[in-house]
């Protein structure tokens with residue numbers, strides 16, 4: 001049984017970067033999201049909002065129709081187009097708000113190209129089935145239901161051993177990728193066998209769209225920390241996500257707090273970062 005180390009507030013602070021006079025919008029990290037669909041346009045909005053709020057210097061959105069319109073209506077700072085061409089991308093986020101059963105072939109081709117690239121890719125929800133085809137550095141972000149499907153796709157027992165750290169480490173080794181297994185305590189397993197546990201979140205965070213916010217945050221942290229280990233970036237994103245949720249819910253300092261929605265978490269990220277940096 002793997003003994004997962006608990007990820008801490010100070011571990012998270014080490015991954016937060018204050019922009020300097022030498023920075024520009026590109027050096028702060030360019031995130032591109034290919035997320036959302038006409039069925040789930042909100043997931044695209046949540047991820048884009050979270051990426052900006054986590055401190056990305058530039059956020060691109062790839063897509064059209066309802067999702068792109070919703071993204072631009074909420075965040076006009078975002079550059080939306082049908083592809084990124086040869087422009088710089090430091091990290092990708094794919095899959096949130098998509099359903100693999102209804103994936104058009106053009107979408108599949110575009111996702112496979114991203115997964116064959118060199119920029120790190122955060123693979124969520126409806127793109128998880130493509131993770132095993134990737135050569136790019138990956139962080140996969142399944143919840144428990146998606147994790148069981150991911151295991152089945154790798155010819156592993158979907159139920160695993162019941163020990164989440166062991167099971168996540170097995171998937172990380174099989175994929176050669178970092179696994180962020182979400183839950184009340186999230187587990188981050190690196191392909192080298194290192195495993196940490198992240199438990200900063202209040203139960204109020206168990207709300208639809210919270211995972212879409214996490215994916216956008218992780219994209220921004222990965223884009224801004226290109227030298228960091230993907231597992232450290234993933235754990236820092238999960239910790240900050242939980243802390244931003246606790247702050248949004250008023251569940252800090254021993255208080256019980258109150259219900260929140262996923263967008264509240266994204267909106268609370270800047271103040272959460274300020275707390276950590278002060």
Ligand SMILES: NC(=O)C1=CN([C@@H]2O[C@H](COP(=O)(O)OP(=O)(O)OC[C@H]3O[C@@H](n4cnc5c(N)ncnc54)[C@H](O)[C@@H]3O)[C@@H](O)[C@H]2O)[C@@H](O)CC1
Nearest residue numbers: 040041042043096097098099125126143144145208209212
């Ligand atoms: N506003 C939006 O546009 C939203 C879009 N979303 C998108 O909706 C799509 C479907 O996501 P779902 O997660 O609902 O559906 P899934 O189809 O991935 O799985 C849901 C099924 O998995 C089971 N399950 C087991 N453990 C679970 C766990 N820990 N968390 C969640 N389900 C668990 C559930 O009982 C349920 O039957 C994804 O693309 C997702 O990104 C959701 O994020 C919700 C918000």
Ligand SMILES: Nc1ncnc2c1ncn2[C@@H]1O[C@H](COP(=O)(O)OP(=O)(O)O)[C@@H](O)[C@H]1O
Nearest residue numbers: 143182183184201202203206208209210211212
């Ligand atoms: N009981 C809980 N306590 C704290 N955080 C939770 C709890 N249950 C789920 N979470 C967190 O909430 C988020 C839910 O993400 P996910 O299941 O992907 O939702 P969605 O697909 O609707 O965005 C994850 O970050 C997970 O770690």
